[in-house]
Amino acid sequence: DQQVKQNSPSLSVQEGRISILNCDYTNSMFDYFLWYKKYPAEGPTFLISISSIKDKNEDGRFTVFLNKSAKHLSLHIVPSQPGDSAVYFCAAADTGTYKYIFGTGTRLKVLA
Amino acid sequence: NAGVMQNPRHLVRRRGQEARLRCSPMKGHSHVYWYRQLPEEGLKFMVYLQKENIIDESGMPKERFSAEFPKEGPSILRIQQVVRGDSAAYFCASSPIQGLNTEAFFGQGTRLTVV
Numbered sequence: 001d002q003q004v005k006q007n008s009p010s011l012s013v014q015e016g017r018i019s020i021l022n023c024d025y026t027n028s029m030f031d032y033f034l035w036y037k038k039y040p041a042e043g044p045t046f047l048i049s050i051s052s053i054k055d056k057n058e059d060g061r062f063t064v065f066l067n068k069s070a071k072h073l074s075l076h077i078v079p080s081q082p083g084d085s086a087v088y089f090c091a092a093a094d095t096g097t098y099k100y101i102f103g104t105g106t107r108l109k110v111l112a
Numbered sequence: 113n114a115g116v117m118q119n120p121r122h123l124v125r126r127r128g129q130e131a132r133l134r135c136s137p138m139k140g141h142s143h144v145y146w147y148r149q150l151p152e153e154g155l156k157f158m159v160y161l162q163k164e165n166i167i168d169e170s171g172m173p174k175e176r177f178s179a180e181f182p183k184e185g186p187s188i189l190r191i192q193q194v195v196r197g198d199s200a201a202y203f204c205a206s207s208p209i210q211g212l213n214t215e216a217f218f219g220q221g222t223r224l225t226v227v
Contacts, residue, residue, distance in 0.1 A: 006154075034215055036218075041220075041221075042220055042221075043116070043118075043203055043205075043218035043219050043220045043221050044203070044218045045218070046215040046216075046217065049215055089154060089155060097160075097167075097168060098143065098160065098167075098207070099145075099157055099160050099168050099170075100145065100157070100205070100216055102147070102154050102155040102156075102157070103154055104153060104154030105154045105155075
């Protein structure tokens with residue numbers, strides 16, 4: 001069963017506009033959420049995280065929103081840049097077990 | 113501070129051979145995770161280890177796969193009698209401590225090709 005879902009396999013956005021990547025989870029025990037970015041032939045690199053005690057975390061152009069009641073999180077990138085083109089994975093962890101569960105990824109393409 | 117080091121980056125094995133994938137965590141990190149990414153799929157959890165202990169191996173296939181993280185040296189993911197379906201990218205991640213909100217840092221992965 002897929003505990004972390006990214007239902008959009010791909011997304012194209014014009015440079016300078018907002019990119020919104022979505023992620024849904026099913027396990028209410030998850031209390032820590034992360035976004036990773038992955039370029040081809042490289043390992044995922046950490047981007048931003050959020051604890052379940054918050055509903056928003058911002059770092060420069062990247063903001064993550066968490067809606068616990070809907071079991072939904074999203075990553076906003078504003079403004080989007082061509083270098084942001086990559087596969088984005090969301091991950092969730094239960095701090096009791098520290099097993100990070102990843103979604104299947106969304107391929108973002110930012111068009112110049 | 114060196115990142116998570118995985119070797120080899122690419123590994124080609126014939127069906128029936130053994131594959132050994134190595135992962136050296138970041139300095140000061142005592143928790144290691146192994147993930148597998150099949151073509152066109154996401155990262156699938158395989159196993160979570162601490163030094164000399166397997167904490168969670170619920171994502172590991174029951175046969176042919178094993179993992180260890182000895183007191184000294186890298187973590188090893190071992191695949192015996194490889195089959196074509198084992199062809200994938202295998203990623204290792206490490207984190208410093210359990211129980212605190214912290215991210216895991218990934219290596220660049222080992223791409224295993226079974227011919």
